[in-house]
Structures are given as C-alpha cells and as structure tokens.
Amino acid sequence: MIELEGLSKRFGAKVAVDRLSFQVRPGVVTGFLGPNGAGKSTTMRMMLDLDNPTSGSVRIDGRHYRELAEPLKYIGALLDAKAMHGGRSAYNNLLCLAQANRIPASRVSEVLDIVGLTAVARKKSKGFSLGMGQRLGIASALLGDPEILMFDEPVNGLDPEGIHWIRNLMKQLAAEGRTIFVSSHLMSEMALTADHLIVIGQGRLLADTTMAAFIQENSRSYARVRSPQPERLRDLLHTAGFTPVEVAGGALEVDGASTERLGELAAEHGVVLHELSAQRASLEEAFMQMTAGSVEYHAHGTSDPGRSAPPGPRWGEGPPADTGPRWGAGGGSGTEGI
Ligand SMILES: Nc1ncnc2c1ncn2[C@@H]1O[C@H](COP(=O)(O)OP(=O)(O)OP(=O)(O)O)[C@@H](O)[C@H]1O
Secondary structure: OEEEEEEEEEEOOEEEEEEEEEEEOOOOEEEEEOOOOOOHHHHHHHHOOOOOOOEEEEEEOOEOHHHOOOHHHOEEEEOOHHHOOOOOEHHHHHHHHHHHOOOOOHHHHHHHHHOOOHHHOOOEHHHOOHHHHHHHHHHHHHOOOOOEEEEEOOOOOOOHHHHHHHHHHHHHHHHOOOEEEEEOOOHHHHHHHOOEEEEEEOOEEEEEEEHHHHHHHOOOOEEEEEOOOHHHHHHHHHHOOOOOEEOHHHOEEEEOOOHHHHHHHHHHOOOOOOEEEEEOOOHHHHHHHHOOOOHHHHHHOOOOOOOOOOOOOOOOOOOOHHHOOOOOOOOOOOOOOO
16 A cells, blocks of 8 residues: 655645555455546655655654655665666676665576566667566565556567557456556556546646546546437437437437437437447546636647547647646546446
8 A cells, every 4th residue: 555645745846746655455446546646656656755745754564764764665666767778687686686675686686587578688788678677666566566556658569469568467467466557648547447536637636536537527427329310310219308419420429328328219200220328438438528618729630528529638639838738727527437
C-alpha cells in the first residue's frame, strides 16, 4: 500500500504537485493518468524519495521510504530504463544492485529469466534495443521481490509483443496480491491494463475511482442501430421520442435507448434490422468528456467529444500551459451504463 497525504512540490513559482492525497492499494493495477506536465513523474519521484516534497508525505506500508532498511525489498520501480550502466552486462548491472541491497546473486538469474533476457545476460546493456532496455529496467524493479511496483511509461516505444508482455506481467503481479502503480499516455493500453485510476491535472487530483466508474461517469452510453429501411426506422424512433443521429455507414446512434427497447420497437413495427448493439464509451472518450469544459479545447475538435467526429487534442499535445483545459472543470454526463 502506498499512501499520499497532502503531497506538494513546488519548483520556484511552479506548483508541480498540489496537495495530492490518495492510496494505491494491493491486488489491483492502478493507472496514473494526466497530460504532459501534470506532475506524474514528480509524484513518482517523491514516492521513491528521489525528490523532497515541499509539504505532505508519502508512506510505503506505513513507513517513510527512508525508514525502509532495504527499500528494494519493499518497492521496485521502472522510472528511466536508460539509467543502467551501459558498459556493464545485463547480469552485472543487476548483480551490483543485488549486492548493494543484500539480495542473493541467485535472484539475478531468476529475474533475467522472468523478463526473458537470459540469452543476452552477458551482453553489454548499451547494445540493447529499447524493448530489451525496458525488460532490464523491469528486472531491476523485480530484483528485491517487492510487494509494491511502480512503472513510469513502461510501454513507451515498445512493439506490440513487448506491450502485450508488460501488460500481462503487471496483471499477474497484481493477481499475486502486489501493489502495482503504472503511468501511461496510451489510454487504450491503460484501459486494458488498469482496474483502478488516479487522474491528475496541473498537479491536482481529478479522479480516484475504478476504471468502469470513470468511464461510466464521464461519458455517454448509446445504442447503434442499422436497417435497410432507414427512413422507416428514423420515423419510428422519432415517434417513440428518441433523437437518432446518423453516422458513417448509414447507422443511427440513439442516446438513452436500450438495445432491448429498440429491438422490440423494430419488431412491433416490422422494421428489419441489420445491426443493433450497445456502445460502450472508451477511456479516451471519457477523458475527453471530463475535459470538455474548456473553450480552447473545443477550438481544436468537436463540441461533442462523445461522437466519433474529428478527434480532440491527443495526450501529449496539450495546449499552452496558460490556456490549457481547465482540468476538473468538466462534469460527468451521468449517462446510464449499458
Ligand atoms: N526539476 C524541475 N525544475 C523545474 N520544473 C520542473 C522540474 N521537474 C518538473 N518540473 C515541472 O513540473 C511540472 C510537472 O512535471 P512532471 O514531469 O512531473 O509531469 P508529468 O505528468 O510526468 O509529465 P510527462 O507526462 O510529460 O512526463 C511540469 O510543468 C514541469 O515542467
């Protein structure tokens, strides 16, 4: 368990982290989301005692990082995969870390095996590809067999096989009862990996909730229906009080309608359907909905981020700091889940 209480960090006039309080619990993968400059890395660095908080505290299983006699046995982290000594072999990089932390040398071979680097264990790490470097960084995080693991952008630059591997590893570690905290800009990836979400913007906490609740509370749900008799279907829906919106491919999207209701309505009136499906909003849509309150935001994309019209700003393409979206300004749409 990691506990933050009123954690703040100021760099001169810049408040990078602003009174953050939350807990990261064991047994689930907790995703850490926020746009560039939101304060994720600074928060993670303070969790590992690599930066001093201006105020507030972080506790690892109830204790401050500095109170942990052998920290690698409590908490392992992948912050910067390039932090390894390039002139040393993968094995020797890990062996040095193991010796400094009174971890048996046999554990080095074990973690190299877990991350699939046994065959290149004696090769100098400076010749490693990005994916191999990430695996070596993860091996170092696993070295002390810690109950808490933190990964900062673990899938950056990885190929699909590498991404798949890291995703499954994190899920497996959480299933073993460990505390897993992971940041990523890739929302589609986060949606597949995390069970719980901590969302920050401009250093402040915006959401601390389950993945399912975050998506449900910040996006609409709707049904998609398509018929070879589109005019009849549209008239029927209007008569029944719905407001269908035509989308690409001639399908209609209907807010606030269950598939059961639409199916029965079509059957009652003999309208043939070729498609009828409940649509689940994506994490990305939910996130856009949450930030939809800003004028600058609309200038880039659509005024209705739920529709599949031109995409809004992507993560990492944030507007200038002084005109950025008002994080936390957007409310949930309160739409019903499907
Ligand atoms: N050492 C530093 N000195 C001054 N400002 C800093 C320093 N480190 C971070 N900042 C500022 O603090 C804010 C938070 O940065 P941080 O790197 O924690 O954000 P982040 O959410 O990790 O962003 P990214 O997704 O780009 O990695 C940014 O405005 C950044 O410019």
